[in-house]
Amino acid sequence: MKISALEIFRIKVDLLTPYQMSKVLGSRIETQAIILKIHTNKGIFGLGEANPAPLVGGETTDSVIATIKTFFAPLLLGANPLDAAKLEIALDRVIAGNNAAKAAVSVALFDILAKAEKVPLHLIFGGKLHSELPVMWPLSCGSPIGDDKIIEEKLKIGHTTFMIKMGAQDVERDIERVSAIREKYGNGIHLISDTNQGWNYRETLSFINGLEAKAIDLMEQPMPIENLEGYKSVCRVSPWPVSVDESIYTIHDARRLISEKAANAFSLKVSKHGGLLKTKNIAIFSEVFGINCLMNSEIEFGISQAALLQLGCTLNNLVDFGHAYMSPLRLADDITDYSRLVNDGKVRVPDTPGLGVELDEEKLSLYTQDHFKFNE
Numbered sequence: 001m002k003i004s005a006l007e008i009f010r011i012k013v014d015l016l017t018p019y020q021m022s023k024v025l026g027s028r029i030e031t032q033a034i035i036l037k038i039h040t041n042k043g044i045f046g047l048g049e050a051n052p053a054p055l056v057g058g059e060t061t062d063s064v065i066a067t068i069k070t071f072f073a074p075l076l077l078g079a080n081p082l083d084a085a086k087l088e089i090a091l092d093r094v095i096a097g098n099n100a101a102k103a104a105v106s107v108a109l110f111d112i113l114a115k116a117e118k119v120p121l122h123l124i125f126g127g128k129l130h131s132e133l134p135v136m137w138p139l140s141c142g143s144p145i146g147d148d149k150i151i152e153e154k155l156k157i158g159h160t161t162f163m164i165k166m167g168a169q170d171v172e173r174d175i176e177r178v179s180a181i182r183e184k185y186g187n188g189i190h191l192i193s194d195t196n197q198g199w200n201y202r203e204t205l206s207f208i209n210g211l212e213a214k215a216i217d218l219m220e221q222p223m224p225i226e227n228l229e230g231y232k233s234v235c236r237v238s239p240w241p242v243s244v245d246e247s248i249y250t251i252h253d254a255r256r257l258i259s260e261k262a263a264n265a266f267s268l269k270v271s272k273h274g275g276l277l278k279t280k281n282i283a284i285f286s287e288v289f290g291i292n293c294l295m296n297s298e299i300e301f302g303i304s305q306a307a308l309l310q311l312g313c314t315l316n317n318l319v320d321f322g323h324a325y326m327s328p329l330r331l332a333d334d335i336t337d338y339s340r341l342v343n344d345g346k347v348r349v350p351d352t353p354g355l356g357v358e359l360d361e362e363k364l365s366l367y368t369q370d371h372f373k374f375n376e
Contacts, residue, residue, distance in 0.1 A: 001044070001116065003076050003376070007037040008068055010061050010370040014332045015299070018140070031299040031331065034064045035364065036104040040081055044115050047359060048108030049307075050100040051271040051298035056246045059100045065372065067101040076105065077376045082116060084109035088275045099249060099274035106275025107307040107355070115354040121310035122349065125280060128313040132346045133295075136161040136192065136322030138330075147177055148184065158345025161190040161322025163220075166207075167198015175210040182215050190321035192294075194220040197246060201230040205237070213239035217321060218294065220267060221245045231262035241265045241319075243294055249273060254282050258289045265319060267296040270307050280311060287317040295323040302328045302338025306355040309341070313349045323347075335363045 012032045036048035052059035071094045079087060088106045114121040122128045137159040139147050151162060164181075166174040174193070181191060193216050199207065204222040220243040223230050235242050245267035248254055257263040266286055273279040283293050295312040297305065305327050312323065325347040328334040336357040341348045350356030 001040050001042045001080055001082055003038055003079050003081050004041045005039040005376065006068065006073055006076060006374045007039070008065055008370075008372040009035040009037070009364060009368045010065065011035055011301070011335065011364070011367040012369055013301075013334075013367055015330055016332055017330070028299060031301075032061050033301055033304075034061055034068075034101075034104060035301070035303065035335065036068065036108050038076070038081060038105075038108040038112060040112060042116075044112055046081065046108035046111035046115070047303050047355060048104035048106070048111070049271070049301055049303035050104035051269075051300050051304055052100040053272070053298055057099060057249070057272065059098060063098070064101040064104070065370070067095060067098045068105070069372065069374065071095045072101070072105055073374045077374065081109050081112040084113045085277060088277050091275075100271045102274040103271040103304075106277065107270065107303065110276050111354045118353050120349075120351045120356055121307070121354055122314050125276070125311060125314045128349050129316055130313045130318075130349065132348045133309070133312060133318070133325060134161060134322040135159060135325045135342055135345055135347050136163050137326060138163045138165065138324070140165050147181055151181065151185065151189065154345075155189070158343075159322065160188070160345060161192065163192040163194050163324070165196070166193050167195035167222075171199060171203040171206050172210070175207060178211055178215050182212075187214075191216040192218045192220060192243075193222075194245070195222040197221055197224045199223055201227060201233070204230070204234055208234070208238055216240050218243050218265060218319065220294075221247065228260060228262055231257075232260055235261055235264060241292070243267050245269075245296060248282070251278065251282050251285055254285055254291075258286070258291060263291070265292050265294060267294045268308075269296050269298055270311065271298055271300070271304055276307060276311055280314075283315050283317065287315075292317050292319045294319050295325065297324040297327040299330065300327045301331070302334045302336030302357050303355065305338050306336070306350075306357040309347060309349060310355060333363060333367070335360055335367060
């Protein structure tokens with residue numbers, strides 16, 4: 001088997017509700033992605049997705065297209081896609097960084113490998129430990145009244161974990177939000193605060209000191225990534241685990257954070273880490289040191305979500321509450337049938353070959369803004 005062609009699609013879809021994050025990352029009203037389709041001479045094709053985050057990872061949809069066209073197409077065309085692991089490693093030899101672009105290739109290659117073997121992708125990574133996983137629901141930066149409305153709505157359909165975006169307003173208001181939620185719902189829900197680097201060290205301590213020890217279950221990325229000393233100090237005094245997202249891209253980041261005792265949990269995203277193998281390696285490395293992982297998302301379409309699910313279900317060190325497997329449900333539409341897997345606040349792991357989702361070609365065409373094809 002060999003790779004005969006690559007197709008690249010730039011797509012854009014609106015969010016159902018605008019999403020306000022921190023003052024550092026701003027607000028989102030739409031999401032853009034690059035969809036990669038890798039064709040083979042045997043009629044099997046693999047699907048990949050790149051979710052660039054310009055303000056954190058430095059990539060854009062334009063840079064992803066250029067990277068695939070200039071660096072990856074010459075490497076991949078004519079190669080055997082069943083050498084998925086070897087090819088994922090080879091991507092690092094032609095260009096540094098560019099993790100979202102590399103992730104799209106990685107996911108598409110492993111999709112082909114699993115389809116060729118007629119097995120679900122999780123079997124390639126050792127088999128599933130979880131047949132289903134709980135799904136969180138995110139709360140935009142807002143007010144206690146707005147939070148309460150969403151929580152009530154999502155509790156009715158089974159969601160019991162909520163990620164509260166913070167850092168766009170005074171820390172005192174965010175303390176009020178958490179206190180109001182915990183006072184009303186008690187221990188009936190799990191809460192994750194996610195500040196996306198929106199606080200400084202003093203504000204982070206104010207948040208910790210302003211709440212009871214059981215107010216939240218996880219505090220994610222409260223301060224800028226460069227404040228390593230601040231994270232070390234916060235980890236020593238925080239009554240709840242401190243998770244990092246923007247701070248961890250590579251396994252070398254993981255090693256530094258662990259050795260410095262600057263994090264208690266890692267937020268994983270396949271597109272952020274540069275592929276399935278790299279993400280799996282970070283998770284395994286973390287487990288050795290007692291670090292649990294939160295499976296997170298970049299407001300993704302169903303391809304990235306399916307890849308994250310196929311990997312996440314194989315991990316033994318997941319946090320024991322909801323994960324971000326709801327991303328396509330927040331979009332006005334998706335190009336896959338992924339959303340059928342999410343019901344009653346849980347996501348079911350599919351056992352069909354490959355990623356386990358089907359591409360809707362009509363929707364892909366509808367939302368495509370640019371299309372490129374490269375043949376052997």
